[in-house]
Amino acid sequence: MPFLHSHFKGKAQMPDGKIVEVPGAPGLIQLGPRIPVVIHVPDQFAAELTKQGKPVPPPISGFALIDTGAGSTCIDEEAAKTLGLPVINVVDMASASHGSHKANVYPTKLQMTGLPVGINTASAIGAPLAKQKLLALIGRDVLSRFILIYNGANGEFTLCI
Amino acid sequence: MLSLEKRTIMSVLEKELKFFEENKAKWLGIYVGKFVLVKGEEFIGVFDTAETAISEGAKKYGTESFLVRQVVPQDEKVQIPALTLGLLHAIPA
Numbered sequence: 364m365p366f367l368h369s370h371f372k373g374k375a376q377m378p379d380g381k382i383v384e385v386p387g388a389p390g391l392i393q394l395g396p397r398i399p400v401v402i403h404v405p406d407q408f409a410a411e412l413t414k415q416g417k418p419v420p421p422p423i424s425g426f427a428l429i430d431t432g433a434g435s436t437c438i439d440e441e442a443a444k445t446l447g448l449p450v451i452n453v454v455d456m457a458s459a460s461h462g463s464h465k466a467n468v469y470p471t472k473l474q475m476t477g478l479p480v481g482i483n484t485a486s487a488i489g490a491p492l493a494k495q496k497l498l499a500l501i502g503r504d505v506l507s508r509f510i511l512i513y514n515g516a517n518g519e520f521t522l523c524i
Numbered sequence: 525m526l527s528l529e530k531r532t533i534m535s536v537l538e539k540e541l542k543f544f545e546e547n548k549a550k551w552l553g554i555y556v557g558k559f560v561l562v563k564g565e566e567f568i569g570v571f572d573t574a575e576t577a578i579s580e581g582a583k584k585y586g587t588e589s590f591l592v593r594q595v596v597p598q599d600e601k602v603q604i605p606a607l608t609l610g611l612l613h614a615i616p617a
Contacts, residue, residue, distance in 0.1 A: 433604040
């Protein structure tokens with residue numbers, strides 16, 4: 364069973380200069396369960412570009428936060444534009460400040476670094492994530508294909524196919 | 525800023541969304557639960573899954589935008605609390 368395991372570990376310097384290991388839990392609290400990902404032009408669009416003799420934009424790397432509170436996966440809007448992904452739908456996104464707002468939906472191929480499979484997601488919502496130093500939020504639609512084990516006490520989590 | 529963002533989003537699939545809304549009542553009677561593919565003011569086809577509709581759209585239009593939407597009575601509002609509530613980096617003091 365392919366899996367991705369992440370364990371936060373930290374080191375701290377004591378007043379006497381000695382370096383000691385600190386528990387991983389605070390790191391996981393601060394950064395959240397994030398994994399390195401690569402976003403590609405989905406296979407069917409890459410094939411069409413190739414057929415037309417056009418270059419396929421290179422994939423974009425970054426970090427994705429696993430968000431069990433999100434119903435849908437989101438990708439950074441600017442990354443979607445850089446990859447030339449077409450808008451295939453517009454959805455209403457619930458908002459705290461003004462009821463709801465419209466958001467573009469893009470077809471996306473998400474590769475989790477370390478896992479051997481790329482996931483073509485039918486709908487990833489465009490959102491301004493880059494300013495949060497994120498490329499994607501992995502929502503429950505993608506998580507429905509995985510087993511997620513979150514061990515907050517040890518500062519580690521595991522994603523299995 | 526918000527109005528500019530809204531205008532940009534609406535302009536991409538404006539025709540397709542208008543066409544979808546105009547035909548939704550009729551489609552609910554025959555295609556409920558299925559995914560329709562719309563380009564401009566043209567109905568291209570109906571599919572069992574979003575993936576097959578997207579593949580067909582990619583074959584016909586490459587990376588041009590097109591609409592793929594499920595025919596359901598009530599469109600679901602997407603919930604991404606961490607994003608919409610600004611909680612992505614909220615750390616308790």
